[in-house]
Amino acid sequence: MLKPVNILMVGVGGQGTILASKVLAAAAQAVGYDIKVSEIHGMAQRGGSVVTQVRLGEKVYSPLISEGEADVILAFEELEALRWLSYLKPGGKLIINNQQISPVPVLAGAAEYPQNIIAQIQARGINVQVLQALDMAIACGNAKSANVVLLGALAKNSPIEEKIWKDALAATIPPNLLEVNNAAFTAGFTAGTAGR
Numbered sequence: 001m002l003k004p005v006n007i008l009m010v011g012v013g014g015q016g017t018i019l020a021s022k023v024l025a026a027a028a029q030a031v032g033y034d035i036k037v038s039e040i041h042g043m044a045q046r047g048g049s050v051v052t053q054v055r056l057g058e059k060v061y062s063p064l065i066s067e068g069e070a071d072v073i074l075a076f077e078e079l080e081a082l083r084w085l086s087y088l089k090p091g092g093k094l095i096i097n098n099q100q101i102s103p104v105p106v107l108a109g110a111a112e113y114p115q116n117i118i119a120q121i122q123a124r125g126i127n128v129q130v131l132q133a134l135d136m137a138i139a140c141g142n143a144k145s146a147n148v149v150l151l152g153a154l155a156k157n158s159p160i161e162e163k164i165w166k167d168a169l170a171a172t173i174p175p176n177l178l179e180v181n182n183a184a185f186t187a188g189f190t191a192g193t194a195g196r
Contacts, residue, residue: 004057011076016147036063152188
């Protein structure tokens with residue numbers, strides 16, 4: 001029996017949340033999960049929110065995750081983590097990239113980027129893992145593979161074995177980018193902490 005899992009991926013346009021969800025879906029499908037995926041793009045091309053809801057199980061009827069029902073939130077950016085935190089279920093896990101990308105109202109001077117987001121989240125007693133995914137991706141050779149670093153950390157917290165994830169990565173990533181993305185995945189997987 002495959003245990004149902006609800007995963008919310010949140011970030012901004014250009015961070016690769018959609019690609020990450022495709023790799024996740026391919027890995028889950030390979031081990032027999034039924035999968036439903038819902039994508040929400042809020043002016044993604046202009047740095048707006050991109051939210052991908054992924055539900056896995058024996059049989060999944062709806063792609064939508066209700067508030068308080070996400071087993072894992074994979075946050076590609078700090079403010080998006082805070083914005084979607086109410087979707088995390090009690091005892092769920094938040095994996096967060098410590099990157100800050102200012103939304104349009106902040107860039108326009110109409111709002112301020114909230115301070116100490118990670119400390120605020122940690123103060124609530126949430127099971128949170130913070131990764132410097134952008135720095136790790138740069139160290140692997142490509143800043144754009146920060147999404148795959150985060151995916152590696154997610155994989156460490158999943159019931160799907162590492163080889164299946166690597167196969168899904170190879171099936172999704174263009175061959176000329178596979179080496180750097182494999183390195184990014186391994187970096188995230190190594191840094192990932194399973195459970196609490």
